[in-house]
Amino acid sequence: MPVYSVTFSAVAVSAQQDLFEVVAPSAGIVIIHGYELFQTSDHGDAQAEGLQLLWIRGHTTSGSGGSSATPVKQNTIDAAASSTCEANNTTIASAGTTTTYLGGGWNVQGGAEKWWTPETRPVLRNAERGVLRMSAPADAITLSGTLYIEEW
Numbered sequence: 001m002p003v004y005s006v007t008f009s010a011v012a013v014s015a016q017q018d019l020f021e022v023v024a025p026s027a028g029i030v031i032i033h034g035y036e037l038f039q040t041s042d043h044g045d046a047q048a049e050g051l052q053l054l055w056i057r058g059h060t061t062s063g064s065g066g067s068s069a070t071p072v073k074q075n076t077i078d079a080a081a082s083s084t085c086e087a088n089n090t091t092i093a094s095a096g097t098t099t100t101y102l103g104g105g106w107n108v109q110g111g112a113e114k115w116w117t118p119e120t121r122p123v124l125r126n127a128e129r130g131v132l133r134m135s136a137p138a139d140a141i142t143l144s145g146t147l148y149i150e151e152w
Helices: none
Strands: 003-013 017-023 029-039 050-057 084-089 099-107 112-115 123-125 129-134 141-151
Antiparallel strands (some): 029 123, 050 129
């Protein structure tokens, strides 16, 4: 099945936000493989801070304030993605009955990576929405990230 990457680069982040929002096709499935995050502005020890990361499924209202993000196919022979993606929504997704798959965090000095094993990967079905939410940093950080998804 086709795998896609969704990215954002060098975005100033100063508030809580949904770094990624993915909506599965209305008659399809999206499997979340993993993500990578890194920042390029706060490298000194005095600027170190831990931020919370949550992977949440089930919101029914989309976030806003970010931008549309086009999933990029990893294999040139695959079709364009059918899912809808956004990045850096400063008004977070809301409403609905949610499930939190990941409750973790990261130290901004070291970056963050999460790769789910096949049996633990979050799955979005039939227009379900999933978000990777980050808590607010103490001061603005310049952040980049990539989310890897698979469509069925």
